[in-house]
Amino acid sequence: NAGVMQNPRHLVRRRGQEARLRCSPMKGHSHVYWYRQLPEEGLKFMVYLQKENIIDESGMPKERFSAEFPKEGPSILRIQQVVRGDSAAYFCASSERQGGGNTEAFFGQGTRLTVV
Amino acid sequence: AQKVTQAQTEISVVEKEDVTLDCVYETRDTTYYLFWYKQPPSGELVFLIRRNSFDEQNEISGRYSWNFQKSTSSFNFTITASQVVDSAVYFCALSELGKTSYDKVIFGPGTSLSVIP
Numbered sequence: 001n002a003g004v005m006q007n008p009r010h011l012v013r014r015r016g017q018e019a020r021l022r023c024s025p026m027k028g029h030s031h032v033y034w035y036r037q038l039p040e041e042g043l044k045f046m047v048y049l050q051k052e053n054i055i056d057e058s059g060m061p062k063e064r065f066s067a068e069f070p071k072e073g074p075s076i077l078r079i080q081q082v083v084r085g086d087s088a089a090y091f092c093a094s095s096e097r098q099g100g101g102n103t104e105a106f107f108g109q110g111t112r113l114t115v116v
Numbered sequence: 117a118q119k120v121t122q123a124q125t126e127i128s129v130v131e132k133e134d135v136t137l138d139c140v141y142e143t144r145d146t147t148y149y150l151f152w153y154k155q156p157p158s159g160e161l162v163f164l165i166r167r168n169s170f171d172e173q174n175e176i177s178g179r180y181s182w183n184f185q186k187s188t189s190s191f192n193f194t195i196t197a198s199q200v201v202d203s204a205v206y207f208c209a210l211s212e213l214g215k216t217s218y219d220k221v222i223f224g225p226g227t228s229l230s231v232i233p
Contacts, residue, residue: 031219041225042223045220091161109161110159110161
């Protein structure tokens with residue numbers, strides 16, 4: 001049973017381009033969480049999604065960022081018109097049910113976005 | 117509001133020394149989870165432990181041990197006989213269940229541990 005898979009592991013984008021980060025949750029998991037780690041900082045919650053639903057996007061920047069988790073396929077975190085300040089590691093976590101502290105063991109390896 | 121404080125930004129120890137990483141948390145909930153994660157230089161997050169708020173029993177796993185003190189809202193992590201491979205950033209984290217009912221994990225800023233050979 002593969003863990004949470006994130007790709008790409010490293011992504012380089014020029015300012016103004018779009019970045020698409022993918023997260024495939026563990027098999028049987030229908031809850032996905034995205035976190036961002038800015039350089040030299042801890043992880044910050046961005047968004048929580050269930051299949052086809054955004055439940056909590058309180059940590060998402062208001063502009064340029066969007067997330068989806070379709071019925072089929074991975075969850076996508078999309079950043080439009082990237083700026084240097086978007087350079088960070090983006091982590092995805094998944095769980096099979098809501099609540100209960102279940103995401104603790106199921107973080108992906110992260111995608112490191114570098115904006116040049 | 118939830119908050120996790122790791123007052124030690126960086127720690128350096130010589131190999132084989134013991135080291136304790138401090139974690140203090142704030143929450144209004146009576147039901148919550150506490151976690152520790154390790155982030156080695158390669159960047160991935162490695163889960164170390166989860167503790168729920170009703171279980172104050174200390175835990176030992178090999179060279180790792182955790183001291184949960186609800187009275188002082190602390191969840192400290194001790195590495196015994198440190199090794200170079202322990203060099204990493206360590207994050208303490210908190211997840212409340214009461215308000216949101218899902219795993220919105222709040223991370224501390226991390227403590228960077230360097231173990232010198």
